[in-house]
Amino acid sequence: MSTSIKIAIPMAGLGTRMRPHTWSKPKPLIGLAGRTVLDYLLEQFNSLPDFKNAKFVFIVGPNQLEQIRLHMQLQYPQKKVQYIIQERMRGQSDALYLAREYLSGPILMCFSDTLIETDLSKLTNEKADGIAWVKRVLDPRRFGVAKVDKNGHIEHLVEKPKDLSNNLALVGFYYIREGNELMKAIETQVEQKMSLNNEYFLADAINVMLESGSKFHIREVEVWLDAGKLDALLETNQFLLGHGHDNSQEAAKRDGVSIVPPVYIHPQANVKGCVVGPHVSIAKDCLLEHTIISNSILEEGVQIKNFILENSFLGRNAIIEGHAESLNLGDNSCVGK
Numbered sequence: 001m002s003t004s005i006k007i008a009i010p011m012a013g014l015g016t017r018m019r020p021h022t023w024s025k026p027k028p029l030i031g032l033a034g035r036t037v038l039d040y041l042l043e044q045f046n047s048l049p050d051f052k053n054a055k056f057v058f059i060v061g062p063n064q065l066e067q068i069r070l071h072m073q074l075q076y077p078q079k080k081v082q083y084i085i086q087e088r089m090r091g092q093s094d095a096l097y098l099a100r101e102y103l104s105g106p107i108l109m110c111f112s113d114t115l116i117e118t119d120l121s122k123l124t125n126e127k128a129d130g131i132a133w134v135k136r137v138l139d140p141r142r143f144g145v146a147k148v149d150k151n152g153h154i155e156h157l158v159e160k161p162k163d164l165s166n167n168l169a170l171v172g173f174y175y176i177r178e179g180n181e182l183m184k185a186i187e188t189q190v191e192q193k194m195s196l197n198n199e200y201f202l203a204d205a206i207n208v209m210l211e212s213g214s215k216f217h218i219r220e221v222e223v224w225l226d227a228g229k230l231d232a233l234l235e236t237n238q239f240l241l242g243h244g245h246d247n248s249q250e251a252a253k254r255d256g257v258s259i260v261p262p263v264y265i266h267p268q269a270n271v272k273g274c275v276v277g278p279h280v281s282i283a284k285d286c287l288l289e290h291t292i293i294s295n296s297i298l299e300e301g302v303q304i305k306n307f308i309l310e311n312s313f314l315g316r317n318a319i320i321e322g323h324a325e326s327l328n329l330g331d332n333s334c335v336g337k
Contacts, residue, residue, distance in 0.1 A: 004053050005123075006103055006179065007045060010095035011068070011112035012061040012086035024315070026064040028112050029071060030233070031299040033240035033281050034247070034264035037227045038071065040115050040240070042079075044173075045108070048120040056081040057102050059095040091199030093186045103179035109202070111172030113228030115236065116221045123175065129214040130206065132157070133173040135224040143169035144203050146218050154216040157203040159196075170203065171224045185209045230313055237297055238279040251276070260294070 011028050028038035045051055060068055062085050072081055084099040092111075096103065108120075116133060132154060134146050140161055146168045147156045157170065176182045185208035186200070194204040210216060225239060226232035241262040248261035260277030269286040279295045282288070287303045294310045301317040314320070 004050070004055055004105075005048065006055050006057055006105065006107045008057045008059070008096060008099060008103060008107055008109045009041060009112055010059040010086070010092050010109075012059055012064065012089060012095060026060070026068055027228070029067055030227070031281065031283055031297050032227060032233065033237050033245045034266065034283070035245075036071070037113070037115075038068070039075070040227075041110065041112065042076070044110065044116060044118070045120065047118075048108075049124050052078070054080075055102070057084065057099045058082070059084045059086050059099055061085070061089075062087060089199070091195065092202040093189055093200035093205045096202070097183060097186045097190075100179075100183045103183070105179055107176050107179045107182070109174045109176070113226065114172045115223075115225040115227060116171055116173055117223040118173070118219065118221050126175065126177065128217050129177050129181070129209065130216040131175040131219050132206070132216060133171050133221055134168040134218045135171050135221050136167050137169045138167070139164065140167045140169050145169055148218055152217050154206075154210060154218060156210065157207055159201065159203055168218060168220075169224075171221060173221075174202070174206070181209060181214065182206075185212070233313065234279075234295060234297065234311065237281055238295065241279055241281065248277070 011026065028041065029036050032040060045054065048054060056079060058068060058081055060083060065083055065085065069083060072079060082102050086095050086098055096109065118133060132146055137143065141164070142160060144157055144159045145161050145166045146154050147158055147166055148154055148168065158166070182205060185205040188208045189200055189205045194200070206216065225236040227236050241264060246262035246264050248259055248263050251257070251263055251265040252259040254271060256273050257271050258275045260275065263277040263280045265271060265276065265282045266284040266286070268284045269282045271282065271288045273290045274288050275292045276282070277294060280293050281297045283298055283300045285301045286298050289305045291304045291306070292308045296309055296312040296314070298314050299316045302314045303319045305321040307320055307322060
């Protein structure tokens with residue numbers, strides 16, 4: 001790998017499955033286990049050789065740029081990021097093609113609403129033209145899958161197969177040894193109108209590469225987490241809190257607070273007379289009084305008083321008071337007095 005790797009993350013989708021939260025912020029900035037989805041996306045690449053010099057290419061929607069850029073400036077001022085605007089939602093291939101000026105040489109690409117655990121430390125020795133990360137699932141029919149030969153080389157990518165014979169689900173994480181070859185494939189994809197509902201999917205572009213003789217293989221993962229819809233986000237929050245992203249021991253030192261691990265409570269959150277946990281993430285500047293809460297995510301500035309809350313996601317500055325509920329509230333909501 002002769003040049004610095006580029007990490008491309010298309011994130012311009014409207015995030016309809018995570019509304020009302022995505023009305024007021026981009027999906028990658030939704031809170032998760034004490035941080036944001038974007039923070040965990042970037043963490044996936046920590047094992048990459050020379051990660052500190054990696055160049056990021058974010059393809060964002062026109063209304064997302066300001067918030068995402070500010071987050072990166074505040075949290076990762078040393079990172080090199082190029083921002084590309086995708087005005088029309090025409091799929092992953094279209095997003096990457098808009099950024100073609102910055103995607104020559106080796107690239108890694110991941111979807112903005114799925115998280116995996118993988119070791120990238122040996123990627124510099126990779127000789128194949130590409131890699132698709134996969135996970136074995138019980139029912140592959142709602143995913144794309146990789147059809148492979150006996151040596152693990154990819155023959156074809158199949159979108160939403162009709163049977164269970166192939167369970168190697170594509171997790172939305174790819175390596176391409178030469179980005180220019182991918183761009184040529186996307187041009188062919190568009191010329192041949194290989195789209196679905198006016199969206200150009202990356203799997204079709206990779207199939208063009210395969211048909212032209214490119215060699216891809218799979219790499220399997222054990223951990224594949226969904227951050228694209230509410231119920232899955234709460235499950236992902238559970239997993240992350242239970243795998244080293246909690247601060248339960250520190251939280252347990254608070255006076256008048258009973259902790260049921262794992263939980264994350266931001267040091268600048270004010271929690272009084274509460275039972276917290278398990279699987280609760282409480283962000284900065286939250287205020288909780290006389291509340292019992294479990295399996296929930298609270299973003300910055302949430303206020304809760306005299307409440308029993310479970311299985312809920314509360315957006316920034318939401319205010320609730322009164323009685324037991326299961327809630328999905330966007331930013332600046334108010335329930336109760």
